Amino acid sequence: MKLRQQPREWRGGRGSPVGASALLVVILGALSFLLAAPAQAVDTLCMPSETTGCIAGTLRTEEGPIADVDLTLTGPTGVEETVTTSESGKWNLSISEEGQYEVAIVTDTLPDDLDTKGAATVQATLGSTAAAVIEVRTSSYSSERSFGEYLAQSAANGIRLGLLLALASVGLSLIYGTTRLASFSHAEQVTLGGMLAYGLVNVAGMNLWLGGALTVALCALTGYLQDRVLWQPLRRRGLGLTQLMIVTIGLSLAMQYCFQYFVGARTVRIVQDNPGVATLGPITMTYQSFVAMGIAVLVLGGVGFALLRTRVGRATRAVADNPALAAASGIDVDKVIRLVWTVAAGLAGLSGIMYALVTNGIKWDSGMQILLLLFAATTLGGLGTAFGALIGSLIIGLVVELAPVFGMPGDFKYATAMLILILLLLVRPQGLLGKAERVG
Structure with missing residues (x-):
């Protein structure tokens, strides 16, 4: 009796899990080296030394920096200090004791039409500068801005959010379409x-464009490695979708702990000079936001063209429709799925870059915070349909940003998006562009 030969993926040599895992370790090692370096604050008077450390930040909105706002800094021993932002929105404080510090805005000093989500927690050490990022947002329209202008601004913000979500949700939808796997770790690729x-x-200190391109390439490589080392072997071993979904949850938690280990709980910002602001009628946004939206439109258009007009795109749609029939017609299903994982991870990485630039920072749990929005977008548009994910993302983005305009307080705007999803699914269970399937 002949013994069955081991699958090639489990043998040593080129393309083996050992080599791929080694490459992944190198990437994580390089990431830990980069993120371990202290980020120096820009234009601050605080100079870290062996006996002192610094905590600094910049307070700003889309319209520009916010001056003359008081912030309180509470140390690990409970001692509280107060600092006021400068004309450029910058602030800094020196500390003499290491530990976790809480930075909070004194809300009474904020302009009437602004509010904040809450305090920021930062881990400060002697000899370095720790950056603290606190999100400030428009709370309601004021006498200086009419309801129509506020509505237009919120709609523009919603389209921007929807485009950023679409970059990640399109990849998530493609993964589901080709593998029927709901990947809970996909949002961590954004982080x-x-x-x-x-x-x-x-x-x-790399150039933003070069660093962004390299980041997308590295994220795409992690998607390739995931399928090569993890998902393809598990598929060949016959694991069910439930078990694979549990693995994605475990991978998501592992990545979150890695982010906490390398970066900590603080929010990190891709530091640039204060970006310029452009005004188009009632809409005011930074140049970074307009560039990010333009890039998202071009990339999503390229993905749509590839799916409709190229052989690879047609093969991807064939695998999504019927993997067995696609394999019988000569399509290498494993290669198509690996390409989907690679492209999806690259798109999520691009989304993470622009999300960090536009929202003024990113932290270890940012992916977890937008995970429900990604699943809501893909479900709303129709599971497994890339174009449905795009439409669903735009709807979710608009709902999230427009909810406060009509009186929805704080983070309840996310609940509004979930409510709309539930109502639509009661009427159309397959989503906007999904196909109805017979069950039973």
Whole structure:
């Protein structure tokens, strides 16, 4: 009786899991080296030394920096200090004791039409400068801005958010379409993109465009390695979708702990000079936001063209429709799935870069915070349909940003997006562009 030969993927040599794992370890090692370097604050008077450390940041919105705002800094012993932002929105404080510090805005000093999500926690050490990022947002329209202008601004912000979500949700939808796997770790690829860009651009001093391109390439490589080392062997061993989904949850938690280990709980920002602001009618956004939206439109257009007009795109759609029939017609299903994982991870990394630039920072749990929005977008548009994910992302982005305009307080705007999803699924369970399937 002949013994069955081991699958090639489990043998040593080129293309083996050993080699791929070694490459992954090298990438994580390089990331830890970059992120371990202290990020120096820009234009601050605080100079770290062996006996002192610094905590600094910049307070700004889309319209520009916010001056004359008071912030309180509470140390590990409970001692509280107060600092006021300068004309450029910058602030800094020196500390003499290492530990976790809480930075909070004194809300009474904020302009009437602004509010903040809450305090920021930063891990400060002697001899370095720790950056603290606190999100400030428009709370309601004021006498200086009419309801129509506020509505237009919020709609523009919603389209921007929807485009950034679409970059990640399109990849998530393609993964589901070709493998029927709902990947809970996909949102962590967004965080990975922002973290890698921070390490390459802010810490290593690389040019933003070059660092961004390298970040997308590295994120795409992680997608390739994931399928090569993990998902393809598990598929060949016959694991069910439930078991694979549990593995994605475990991978998501592992990546979050890695981010915490390398970066900590603080929010990191791809530090650039204060970006310029452009105004188009009632809409005011930074140049970074307009560039990010333009890049998203071009990339999503390229993905759509590839799916509709290229052989690889047609093969991808064939695998999504019927993998067995696609394999019988000569399509290498494993190669198509690996390409989908690679492209999806690259798109998520690109989304993470622009998310970190546009929202003024990214931290270890940013992916977890947008995970429900990604699943809502893919489900709303129709599971497994890339174009449905795009439409669903735009709807979710608009709902999230427009909810406060109509009186929805704080983070309840995310609940509004979930409510709309539930109502639509009650009427159309397959989503907007999904196909109805017979069950039973």
